Amino acid sequence: MNGAAIAGRRRSSPAFGAGRASRSVSAPVAVALAATPILLVMAHLAFGANQPAAAQWLTAALGAALLIAVATPLRRDMGALDAALVPGGLFLATIGVALWTLTPFGPGGAHPAWTWAAVGADALTVDRSSTVMEIVKLMGLGSAFVIGALQGARRDRAEATLQATIWVGGAYAALSLVSFVSGLQIAQGGRLTGGFLSANSGATVFGMLTVLGLALFLRDWRRAEGRGFARRLTRTAVSIACTSLTATCLLLTASRLGMAATVGAVAVLLVWTFAREPKSRSAGLLAAGLFGVIGVVLLLGGNDLIWSRIGSTQVGLADRGALFATHWKAFIASPVFGWGLGTFDTVNLHLMTAETAPELWTIRATHNVYLQWLEEAGVVGTLPMVLTIAWVIGASLLRVGEGRGQGLLIGLVCMNLVVLVHGLADFALQVPSIAAFWSFLLGLQFAFARGRSR
Helix, strand or coil, X not given: CCCCCCCCCECCCHHHHCCCHHHCECHHHXXXXXXXXXXXXXXXXXXXXXXXXXXXXXXXXXXXXXXHHHCCHHHHHHHHHHHHHHHHHHHHHHHHHHHHCCCCCCCCCCCHHHHHHCCCCCCCXXXXXXXXXXXXXXXHHHHHHHHHHHHCCEHHHHHHHHHHHHHHHHHHHHHHHHHHHHCCCCCCCCCCCCCCCCHHHHXXXXXXXXXXXXXXXXXXXXXXXXXXHHHHHHHCHHHHHHHHHXXXXXXXXXXXXXXXXXXXXXXXXXXXXXXXXHHHHHHHHHHHHHHHHHHHHHHCCCCHHHHHHHHCHHHHHHHHHHHHHHHHHHHHHCCCCCCCCCCHHHHHHHHCCCCCHHHHCXXXXXXXXXXXXXXXXHHHHHHHHHHHHHHHHHHHHHCCCCCCCHHHHHHHHHHHHHHHHHCCCCCHHHCHHHHHHHHHHHHHHHHHCCCECC
């Protein structure tokens, strides 16, 4: 099961042509390209595959999907991965550091916990099994990146993949909305979760999909230029529907930073698009009006939860501040190699005292992905991972130019802002399905920026 299963021929396809049938992928190829997004949405609905066994099954599925991809005609585009040698090397360095922490060789030697436990073993990480599981999950993320890169190696496939992702995302948002309204949602608390155990995690995904959906709408609107307002609305109806659904779900998560991060990413996308294509301003006004209507209906239509959460922002900041301060001390206590990937729960229990228990008792993450990586991987493990992501995004950003599909590439670049900003105060990237989803999109944008037109 893999969205990269077919590389195939081109023919006219109204669904994936967007006004340029000669450059469309065929319908079977379009369906195959949607398989990986469908797999990831299924993982979203399964609580984000956030249980150890589910995370390993997701990793296995991504590995199998990659094997299927390289067994198809997509292997002809393996050369597209040559450009990923630097970020690939950095990513392997991250895994290498994690493997090193399974040994006792480092500053100060093995962690004292192994001596206290008297189990006849020692290592830099305080929990070998958890670190091994995180290493395996990293390999799954690498598989997702390569699948995205293979699907994005040609621009027609990259555009079809992104469109399929948005359409699948729209269906996911509709299902999440029905589940929430009908009371069938597993996680309760008055906030839409999208199948996750945390509404804030759902906000990251819906924010990403909203930015991508807006980019698709702007592209379709531009390609329908000269066909009249009614024809343009018809041409963009699906992208409008998908974006409306994901934006609605985002607001119903009542995630303060999730909404703010998405608004910031949307603003960057609109300003960037208008600077390149002034004729797109009518589309921007229509999009702004659409978001305005959704916002008014949800914010003024009796949804007091959003307002109450906005009003309690100061309290939330204080709680996060206390949490960050406690775990910053843990990082300072082991700054070189950290405590070991996947060891948050162990470290959190170690830090718990009568004073810190109210902040630490119910959490399973630091609510700051950067701090958690520093705490678990130390500077040595965090640096190559940060450089990997920076290289991929920076390389994509620098190659945005003129030509086919650049509006969608801009949308992919702006989408990263949702993840990076929301990660300052939440733990979405600690959820396996979200991390895999972003890895897939990072691979897609990296190859898209270099992709051949045919």
